[in-house]
Amino acid sequence: MKIKIKVDADLCIGAAACVVVAPETFQLNNDNKADVLDHSEAPNGPAYEREIEVTEEELQNIILGAESCPVLAVFVYDEAGKQLFPR
Amino acid sequence: MTRQGNNCFRDNPTPSPSPFVAKGEGKHDMKIIIIGGGIAGTACAEELRKLSSEVEIAIVSEEHTPLYSRILLPFYLKGKVERERVFLKDENWYAENNIEWLPGLRVEKIDHKNSFVELTDGRELPFDKLVIAGGRDTRALPEDLRGVAYLWMLDDADHLLQLISEQPRPCAVGVYGGGLIACEFINIFQNFNFEITVAFRGPGFWSRVLDKESSELINRHLIKNNIKVLPEAKFISLQGEKELSGVETDKENFACKILGVGIGLEPDISWLQDSGLNVGKGIKVNEKMKTNLPNIFAIGDTAEVFDVHSGHQRIMGTWTAAQFQGRIAAQNILGQEEVFDQVTSSTMNILGLDVIFLGDTDREWADEVKVEGSLEEGGVVQIFYKKQKAIGATLINRNSERARLLAEIKG
Numbered sequence: 169m170k171i172k173i174k175v176d177a178d179l180c181i182g183a184a185a186c187v188v189v190a191p192e193t194f195q196l197n198n199d200n201k202a203d204v205l206d207h208s209e210a211p212n213g214p215a216y217e218r219e220i221e222v223t224e225e226e227l228q229n230i231i232l233g234a235e236s237c238p239v240l241a242v243f244v245y246d247e248a249g250k251q252l253f254p255r
Numbered sequence: 256m257t258r259q260g261n262n263c264f265r266d267n268p269t270p271s272p273s274p275f276v277a278k279g280e281g282k283h284d285m286k287i288i289i290i291g292g293g294i295a296g297t298a299c300a301e302e303l304r305k306l307s308s309e310v311e312i313a314i315v316s317e318e319h320t321p322l323y324s325r326i327l328l329p330f331y332l333k334g335k336v337e338r339e340r341v342f343l344k345d346e347n348w349y350a351e352n353n354i355e356w357l358p359g360l361r362v363e364k365i366d367h368k369n370s371f372v373e374l375t376d377g378r379e380l381p382f383d384k385l386v387i388a389g390g391r392d393t394r395a396l397p398e399d400l401r402g403v404a405y406l407w408m409l410d411d412a413d414h415l416l417q418l419i420s421e422q423p424r425p426c427a428v429g430v431y432g433g434g435l436i437a438c439e440f441i442n443i444f445q446n447f448n449f450e451i452t453v454a455f456r457g458p459g460f461w462s463r464v465l466d467k468e469s470s471e472l473i474n475r476h477l478i479k480n481n482i483k484v485l486p487e488a489k490f491i492s493l494q495g496e497k498e499l500s501g502v503e504t505d506k507e508n509f510a511c512k513i514l515g516v517g518i519g520l521e522p523d524i525s526w527l528q529d530s531g532l533n534v535g536k537g538i539k540v541n542e543k544m545k546t547n548l549p550n551i552f553a554i555g556d557t558a559e560v561f562d563v564h565s566g567h568q569r570i571m572g573t574w575t576a577a578q579f580q581g582r583i584a585a586q587n588i589l590g591q592e593e594v595f596d597q598v599t600s601s602t603m604n605i606l607g608l609d610v611i612f613l614g615d616t617d618r619e620w621a622d623e624v625k626v627e628g629s630l631e632e633g634g635v636v637q638i639f640y641k642k643q644k645a646i647g648a649t650l651i652n653r654n655s656e657r658a659r660l661l662a663e664i665k666g
Binding site: 178179181182183184185188196198199200236238239240 | 294324325326327330335336340343573574575578579597600602604609611654655657658
């Protein structure tokens with residue numbers, strides 16, 4: 169399935185909880201904020217927002233990464249634009 | 256001297272029925288009590304419920320509110336998020352997940368031989384497994400006046416916002432302390448264009464961890480941002496009759512209508528002295544969150560956890576560590592043998608300057624500290640070694656080194 173992941177860079181404090189849970193999807197950049205990756209790759213360069221194709225298992229892990237963020241800076245949407253997290 | 260939350264016995268004098276009627280035998284009717292409703296305790300409960308729909312879970316929480324993010328409080332104070340957004344759970348979440356939530360209560364005593372805890376309202380709750388996730392209390396000044404503010408609980412944030420709303424502009428405010436919370440006060444006060452004086456006992460911020468160059472880098476950055484900095488200033492007294500008007504230190508006095516105090520945190524462990532638990536600075540646990548007593552686990556800010564990367568038992572004191580320790584305790588309660596092996600990290604941005612602590616930065620535990628960069632270069636990295644292995648690092652304005660150092664500490 170296709171999902172959209174967005175990191176609110178104004179909120180992100182670089183706590184790296186998302187990176188610990190889902191390192192193939194999140195990586196801290198030099199501004200100490202989390203970039204969004206597509207399976208450890210960054211096609212078209214670094215980005216705070218990205219649409220990626222994931223399995224159900226990958227989705228659940230990405231949501232766990234988003235849930236782990238102490239400032240709830242990670243937003244996850246399904247293909248239709250419905251917000252999956254924060255719920 | 257520390258500040259504690261409300262004792263709920265006063266608020267809730269009528270004991271209600273015990274959530275647990277009788278002690279269970281097997282895993283399926285296992286009764287698990289979690290002391291503390293912060294991130295560690297709640298993450299533990301959530302993971303337990305994910306793994307088992309059958310275990311009985313109760314959270315005894317001193318605070319009256321559902322779980323909220325302390326990390327979001329500065330964002331709330333600066334008006335970046337609404338107050339309701341700081342809550343990570345609502346009141347219905349506990350019942351929806353079949354978790355008994357006992358807000359506004361403290362555990363007064365643990366009887367590990369007979370496996371029960373005694374609450375402040377007189378109730379005795381039996382347990383098969385007990386998780387202590389009690390958190391920390393803020394150290395307080397020896398005196399108080401209206402205008403003195405702390406920043407740890409949601410009530411503190413509400414109080415501070417009230418004080419801020421009452422002040423005219425321009426207005427002089429003060430910060431006393433040299434750690435993370437003092438930094439948050441500086442950021443918040445700057446957001447409101449207050450004239451800020453910051454005073455601390457040591458030569459700089461985090462003086463037990465940072466070297467002279469790192470400290471000076473932070474001090475100069477504050478001065479460049481029009482903050483008046485008073486290093487090596489010991490608090491003497493508050494000035495003012497009914498309301499704060501200033502602070503007397505042994506170095507210099509300064510006027511302020513609000514004083515943000517951030518002089519450290521202490522684990523809430525004094526009540527555990529006769530519990531049979533091995534207690535040092537916190538409750539000593541191994542990397543599996545197990546204490547010296549069978550069936551009792553400790554996590555989060557009350558736990559002195561064995562750090563597998565440094566070989567040192569220490570209070571990790573970060574949100575992320577507390578959360579993951581909660582999950583690991585839950586997995587191990589249900590029979591797994593998971594290990595907490597995260598390299599802890601703590602990050603802070605002080606008026607645009609990034610400060611990052613990775614892993615174990617205890618100077619007394621390390622046998623060598625190497626320094627890269629300098630004040631002149633605008634960034635300083637310290638790398639802490641034990642037996643020639645990197646165990647921790649501090650990075651001031653050197654974010655780009657984070658991944659390399661993290662990998663080095665992970666080994």
